[in-house]
Every structure is written in C-alpha cells, then in structure tokens.
Amino acid sequence: MVNMTLSIPEELHKKMKTHKEIRWSEVARHAIEQRIDDLEVMNRITSKSKLTKKDAEEISKKIKRSAANRFDEYSNRH
Incomplete structure (x- = not known):
C-alpha cells in the first residue's frame, strides 16, 4: 500500500484529536474511494454524451x- 501525506488546517486537526477512537486514515481512504467511484460514473456517462x-x-x-x-x-x- 502506498503512503500519502496531506496537510490540514490546525483547527481541523484539533477537532480530530478529540476523537482518538476514529481511524482518520480509514475515513480519508473511504472518502477518496467514494470520490473516485463518483468520477468513474461521471466519466462513463459523459463519454457517451454528444x-x-x-x-x-x-x-x-x-x-x-x-x-x-x-x-x-x-x-x-x-
């Protein structure tokens, strides 16, 4: 698996730290997968469009x- 580093605002980081029970890397991975799925659907639709x-x-x-x-x-x- 590839590692990825991202920057987030300090305020967001503070809020994330209040929920140590959440695996934020999993949340990010899921969000990225969902966005990719959405883009693939959009690409399939638009590729057929005139x-x-x-x-x-x-x-x-x-x-x-x-x-x-x-x-x-x-x-x-x-």
Whole structure:
C-alpha cells in the first residue's frame, strides 16, 4: 500500500484529536474511494454524451432560470 501525506488546517486537526477512537486514515481512504467511484460514473456517462460544453452551459442556464422562477412563485405564495 502506498503512503500519502496531506496537510490540514490546525483547527481541523484539533477537532480530530478529540476523537482518538476514529481511524482518520480509514475515513480519508473511504472518502477518496467514494470520490473516485463518483468520477468513474461521471466519466462513463459523459463519454457517451454528444453534448458540447456550450450545450451544457445552455442547459445549466435553463435549469437555473427555472429554479429561480419556482423560488419566486413559492415566495409570492407565502
């Protein structure tokens, strides 16, 4: 197994030290594995996609507009 060193903020380290029962290397390993799994799923999905970056940006704008409209409608009712 490969060893890896990482830097964390001092405040986070203080909080971690209050939970000595937790194996933080295992927590980090699990988080990294989960992120890799998520990225692999995303890569499989996007590798089959015909969308261009411009298409994706346009869809993103439409979704944001729709969400804003729904929020406005909800706010006006309450």
